[in-house]
Amino acid sequence: MKSGSNLEKILCSGKFAVTAELGPPRGAERSIIEKKAEMLKGYGDAFNITDCQTAVVRMSSIAAGRIVIDAGVEPIIQMTCRDRNRIAIQSDLLGAAALGAKNVLCLTGDHQKFGDHPMAKGVFDIDSIQLIQIVKALRDEKQFQCGQELKAEEPRFFIGAAENPFADPFKYRAVRLAKKIRAGADFIQTQIIYNVKKFKEWMKMVTDMGLHEKAYILAGVAPLKSKGMAKHMKNNVPGMDVPDEVMDRMTAAAEAKKGKEEGIKICLEVIEQVREIKGVAGVHIMAVEWEEAVPEIVKQAGLHPRPSTEN
Secondary structure, three states: OOOHHHHHHHHHHOEEEEEEOOOOOOOOOOOHOOOOOHHHHOOEEEEEEEEOOOOOOOOOHHHHHHHHHHHHOOOEEEEEEOOOOOHHHHHHHHHHOOHHHHHHHEEOOHHHHHHHOOOOOOOOOOHHHHHHHHEEEHHHHHHHHOEEEEEOOOOOOOOEEEEOOOOOOOOHHHHHHHOOOOOHOOOEEEOOOOOOOHHHHHHHHHHHHOOOHEEEEEEOOOOOOOOOHHHHHEEEEEOOOHHHHHHHHHHHHOOOHHHHHHHHHHHHHHHHOOOOOEEEEEEEOOOOOOOOOOHHHHOOOOOOOOOOOOO
16 A cells, blocks of 8 residues: 555556545635535545636635545545645645645646636646656655655655646547656546547547556546537646537537536446546546536446445
């Protein structure tokens, strides 16, 4: 065990894993986190605590992660390179570990121009691959990025990374994944999948390279709330692949005033399909600002109750 986290134990045991997102609030209300944790408890093996997602100011992912731990739920602390240099990142990693975090997801981060402070100065001192290397060096070599020895207790993290199978140039996406795994990623969460056929092509490249044997791959899925959300993802989210068939289904559902129901149905269909693909070790459910949909999706997908890792 690299971290001893619940997520690591689930994946190492060969069980199909489920992770989901838990977004911190745009305020200091601890109760909001506690309510979300209570609602999601038992419907996933660990939950991503987003780090100022879409470059919008929210409660610290590390602080929210500690609240989640207190509520009996395991967090995956997201950490982006947008807002911190390597000094602050390593400081936060030590702090997160001291507060009980065992999983970390390394991200470059959404550019600040897309958020609520577009004039903010982006740091981007390092990128996500370098961040993965830093976390691995702290854990496995007890060494700071500058090369100095970490003489105190090291942070024991299960290291995660994100990957987008649909971004261009497509033929290099598996190669890029290999770089993250070589840097030290233990598990991968992918971009949201609506085009299962293209995802299968990517997974074929991944398995041909043997990458599924070096890191656990969790397929990203998300329920669409409405025709408008589907249209936004198709036209405005870089690297998102929403087929016309999905758009047609969401358009018809909107006319019948059943957008949410159809969105969940599509999500369940994707889960069923990706479970059959070689190399997929689990799913990551991204119900953005719609966490209440997660328990329903997990139950309908036949993924509840979650397996226990307790002796």
